[in-house]
Amino acid sequence: MKLKIAVLAGDGIGPEVTREAIQILKAVAEFGGHDFTFTEALLGGVAITAEGTPIPKATIATCLDSDAVLLGAVGDNKFNHLTPDKRPEAGLLQIRQELGGFANLRPCLAFNALSENSPLRPEVTKDVDILFVRELLGGLYFGQPRWWNKETGEAINTMRYTKAEVVRVARIAFELAQKRRKKLTQVDKANVLECSQLWRATVDELKSDYPDVTVEHQLVDSMAIHLMNTPRHFDVVLTENLFGDILSDESGVITGSLGMLPSATIGGKVNLYEPVHGSAPDIAGTGKANPLGAILTAAMVLRHSAKLEDAALAVEAAVAEVLAAGHRTADIARGNAAATVTTKQMGKLVHEALAQSLDREQSLHGV
Numbered sequence: 361m362k363l364k365i366a367v368l369a370g371d372g373i374g375p376e377v378t379r380e381a382i383q384i385l386k387a388v389a390e391f392g393g394h395d396f397t398f399t400e401a402l403l404g405g406v407a408i409t410a411e412g413t414p415i416p417k418a419t420i421a422t423c424l425d426s427d428a429v430l431l432g433a434v435g436d437n438k439f440n441h442l443t444p445d446k447r448p449e450a451g452l453l454q455i456r457q458e459l460g461g462f463a464n465l466r467p468c469l470a471f472n473a474l475s476e477n478s479p480l481r482p483e484v485t486k487d488v489d490i491l492f493v494r495e496l497l498g499g500l501y502f503g504q505p506r507w508w509n510k511e512t513g514e515a516i517n518t519m520r521y522t523k524a525e526v527v528r529v530a531r532i533a534f535e536l537a538q539k540r541r542k543k544l545t546q547v548d549k550a551n552v553l554e555c556s557q558l559w560r561a562t563v564d565e566l567k568s569d570y571p572d573v574t575v576e577h578q579l580v581d582s583m584a585i586h587l588m589n590t591p592r593h594f595d596v597v598l599t600e601n602l603f604g605d606i607l608s609d610e611s612g613v614i615t616g617s618l619g620m621l622p623s624a625t626i627g628g629k630v631n632l633y634e635p636v637h638g639s640a641p642d643i644a645g646t647g648k649a650n651p652l653g654a655i656l657t658a659a660m661v662l663r664h665s666a667k668l669e670d671a672a673l674a675v676e677a678a679v680a681e682v683l684a685a686g687h688r689t690a691d692i693a694r695g696n697a698a699a700t701v702t703t704k705q706m707g708k709l710v711h712e713a714l715a716q717s718l719d720r721e722q723s724l725h726g727v
């Protein structure tokens with residue numbers, strides 16, 4: 361299989377974790393005889409520094425000419441003084457728009473080996489397997505009008521959704537639920553917001569097309585509590601842009617670290633893959649970054665773009681194996697210096713575990 365991957369490593373820890381994710385993809389390509397190519401382009405703060413814009417035209421062209429885009433992270437405190445439309449994050453929001461993916465899949469998978477890392481009790485987080493489907497191109501992030509009038513001291517953002525925007529992302533969530541435990545939780549603030557009422561009514565209308573899926577609605581404030589109290593209750597969680605941003609970060613409490621969370625954005629021209637964590641400029645270059653979010657993101661590239669489900673599962677199993685063997689990056693080490701490895705070492709450990717399992721597989725199949 362052939363796959364052209366655009367790499368936007370970005371700012372802070374982006375480049376170091378992305379490097380490890382690429383090593384994993386290269387290993388899969390080598391073992392499976394696949395042809396994966398990687399083309400780097402600039403996005404975010406590094407693009408502002410080099411080209412004076414967070415998203416150069418060449419970056420957009422490279423991405424649109426690819427089968428998948430692998431992104432590290434964007435954001436750099438150096439640019440905090442700029443207006444929102446000039447900051448690194450503006451580049452991220454624009455590339456999301458250009459690529460057109462509207463369904464941001466954010467799995468929250470609790471690894472048993474990390475059960476002591478969450479402030480939640482192990483019996484609460486055990487076997488949690490949630491898939492957040494976050495709408496990514498609408499709502500407050502993009503709604504017009506938006507402005508801040510510093511003279512009058514007034515600012516406005518607009519939460520706006522059309523029924524069609526809800527339908528297209530809801531259908532993806534329903535279909536994913538059908539392949540999983542057939543439970544869909546739709547999250548909104550329908551007791552206050554008209555937008556949320558539109559979401560609720562639209563999801564209810566679609567229910568009859570997916571009779572095997574059980575649908576429930578939750579208000580976002582109580583969802584924040586349920587997610588901590590009974591995370592195992594949830595299967596697919598569908599929600600709008602901002603609520604999805606917040607709830608998916610909250611789910612990092614279940615996994616023990618935000619550094620463990622991957623994401624994939626599908627439904628547009630080119631799929632976009634990015635770990636949920638940010639650029640973490642405070643630890644950039646120190647070897648403390650956890651590459652597992654990026655590596656699990658690489659697994660999502662294999663699953664959703666390369667359609668190599670077995671390879672995706674092998675990468676996820678390799679991560680589980682390395683964690684079970686006790687290896688930890690700083691964020692998940694709980695002060696255990698003996699278990700602590702660097703970003704690079706963690707990448708190498710996963711690479712080795714993966715190579716061994718792919719080797720075993722090849723000899724089993726006599727290839």
Ligand code: IPM
Binds near residue numbers: 434435449605
């Ligand atoms: C995320 C991030 C972005 C978002 C920021 C960096 C614009 O927090 O991917 O969750 O809010 O979508």
Ligand code: MN
Binds near residue numbers: 609636
């Ligand atoms: Mn976020």
